[in-house]
Amino acid sequence: MHGLAFDVAHLLSGSLVLISLMLLYQDRLYSLLNIFAFHAVFLAFAVAWQAFIQGAPHLYVTAAIALAFKGIVIPVSLHRMVQRLGIHRQIETVVGIGPTMLFGICLVALSIMVMLPVTEQADALTQEDLAFALSVVLLGLLMMVTRRNAVSQIVGFMSLENGLILAAAGAKGMPLVVEISIAFSVLIALIVIGIFLFRIRERFDTVDVQVLDRFRGEQP
Template identity: 65%
Template sequence: MMVTLVNSIFGPNGALSLAHALSGALVLVSFMMLYQDRLSAVINVLALHSAVLGLAVAWQAWIQAEPQLYITAVIALGFKAMIIPLALHRIVRRLNIHREVEAAVGIGLTMLAGMGLVALSLVVMLHTAAHSAVLAREDVALALATILLGMLMMIARRNAVSQIAGFMSLENGLILAAAGAEGMPLVVEISVTFSIVIAFIVIGVFLFRIRERFDTIDSTALDAFRGELQ
């Protein structure tokens, strides 16, 4: 019923168009994350990122009539849009680093690189999946762009918390790709999600540890500890 409603509003392929729009929104939020220069803002954008993902996955569940995808959406909304950002905020407050700005690469350069990555993922998908439907192909291209932007976020920042945010958005891109592909088993998504939670816990503990030792969570301090700083 809802699909026909959407179709009547947006045209004959409206259901898919909305999915497409949500994927595009995810990429847009990834770009937002790239130009944030405050840690608390980065975490808020991460929450937004996960919320958009939750909506996108829920919409996929609706149009594919795959109820188990709702579980993925709930996990995304519950865990990644609420619990993890709240926990990260708490860490930032406790470490008293909420005003820190630590971009290793300039914001403008990062944005330019991000645009190049989106173009690259569109070109790759155009060539490798030339025979498949246009919308499905571009959905995968957008997911790939989200993954690449997440990686870019990880290398463009020095601060470990922003690196976690980049890693989480990378993982959101993976889940978007998995939800778009029909027939991806739920087990895979659940295991990916759990691995993220474990990674979060480990990294959280790790952050407090390095803070205790080095009075900073700049990951270059670790290199100095190795005695290998160049």
């Protein structure tokens, strides 16, 4: 059972890292939102498996929240926002996809090299999960930095948060009240983000952050 528990947890956590790299590769908004939905689904599976092997029923609630809100509600809402705003569906990037992917792979290697020695006192399952979780966090941060479109930056932020949830689940879970508060925070953030994007579109007729910087006088 211990070998199976490790293998399945390793597969699910590694799949999250792979999907994070797929998010970096996308150059169209609809594809990006679809891949993010898969990211949330695999997060739900990973957390549910942790709930099973740890005997922690409250983590099933976390998995259900991730599946319902991040896997369905948020992607569908962002799809509608993109359609309603008439946003250009091509994702503008700061650097090319190739260099971004290469840097992302380096971040994954760095996460493993840093996290495994730091968590050497923990069991192998926790070590692997935390290393993969850090990779997901860093890849989400990379996506926020290398994307000029506000919607893609939002997706990067939410994928970063998925990495934090994976880390919390792998580190023997977190209190249910914290998980519920996170879920409500995500919903509130989504509402605020929606209003924010509509206001940007109404005022500047774009959600390209580089164009917005020109309005602020920060670029020539």
